[in-house]
Amino acid sequence: MKKLFWLLPLLFFAGLLALMGGNLGKPTEAVIVSHMIGKPVPAFAFEGTAGAEGLSRADLSAGGPPVLVNVFASWCLPCAVEAKQLQALADKGATLHGIAVRDTADNVARFLGKHGNPFSRIGLDTQGRMMLALGASGVPETYVIDGKGIIRFQHLGEIRAEHVPILLAQLEKAK
Amino acid sequence: MKALLLALLLLLPAPMLAADPVAIADVPLEDPAAEARAKALMLELRCLTCQNQAIIDSNAPQAQTMRVEVRERISAGEDPEEIRAWFVERYGDWVSFVPPARTDTALLWAAPFLFLVLGGLLLMRRIKR
Numbered sequence A: 001m002k003k004l005f006w007l008l009p010l011l012f013f014a015g016l017l018a019l020m021g022g023n024l025g026k027p028t029e030a031v032i033v034s035h036m037i038g039k040p041v042p043a044f045a046f047e048g049t050a051g052a053e054g055l056s057r058a059d060l061s062a063g064g065p066p067v068l069v070n071v072f073a074s075w076c077l078p079c080a081v082e083a084k085q086l087q088a089l090a091d092k093g094a095t096l097h098g099i100a101v102r103d104t105a106d107n108v109a110r111f112l113g114k115h116g117n118p119f120s121r122i123g124l125d126t127q128g129r130m131m132l133a134l135g136a137s138g139v140p141e142t143y144v145i146d147g148k149g150i151i152r153f154q155h156l157g158e159i160r161a162e163h164v165p166i167l168l169a170q171l172e173k174a175k
Numbered sequence B: 001m002k003a004l005l006l007a008l009l010l011l012l013p014a015p016m017l018a019a020d021p022v023a024i025a026d027v028p029l030e031d032p033a034a035e036a037r038a039k040a041l042m043l044e045l046r047c048l049t050c051q052n053q054a055i056i057d058s059n060a061p062q063a064q065t066m067r068v069e070v071r072e073r074i075s076a077g078e079d080p081e082e083i084r085a086w087f088v089e090r091y092g093d094w095v096s097f098v099p100p101a102r103t104d105t106a107l108l109w110a111a112p113f114l115f116l117v118l119g120g121l122l123l124m125r126r127i128k129r
Helices: A003-022 A079-089 A105-115 A131-133 A161-173 B001-011 B032-042 B061-075 B080-091 B101-128
Strands: A067-072 A096-101 A119-123 A141-145 A153-154
Touching: A067 A079, A067 A131, A067 A161, A079 A096, A079 A105, A079 A131, A079 A161, A096 A131, A105 A119, A119 A131, A131 A141, A131 B061, A131 B080, A141 A161, A153 A161, B032 B061, B032 B080
Parallel strands: A067 A096, A096 A119
Antiparallel strands: A067 A141, A141 A153
């Protein structure tokens, strides 16, 4: 019995080693989900750009059907990748609004000219403040916002083909 | 030589030529006392892009935006703890390097003292022997 007692630290060490070894090679980057889900969109109002009208909280809480709000930027590469899926969502009847973060009117217009413009309204957030307001941790991100202006769902990163049905379902759920 | 350099430049992948985010004013506040308060908070807020780095020394665009937000709120007279709470409301406890003092974190805060007591007890037993 006494012998076993002395083995305890060794066992503890072996356990620690197994735990650390098992975590080697695992990505350490945490996915930071917005804690704003279920809460109303904070007050904001941005000028329009690229020929589209601007976007404000009033537009999102007017009582219409749920919409998708896509946070994008012309300098963001995954945003160019997801452009096709945004168009697919628009083609399936979803209303999309864009918020261009830390961007210029010229660059946004060029970006949309090249990759297509699926947005009904586009707000130009030159300082990127909307990312903090929404609890976004990167670009691009897409939010489902219901007719009362409540954030219902957050999609982190670019939208790939397999995410389109998920977002459509979330839009339906937010009705 | 010039032609060679140009040829090398063309070999660069396109992403490297992508435009950078628009620069925003990321400068210290004029009032040194306010700047000190802002800096103290920036040391304790975590960058979302380069995780495990504080926003004070991160070059990520979003850390820059967060610094601007902190400085603006400080100069508007907001309390640093209020600003921290504002960030926690959006990103959870994760965004702050200082763990909150709540009942579910009581063990974390009490652990050093528990270990101290344990060590003291062991030491006492040894001395008595």
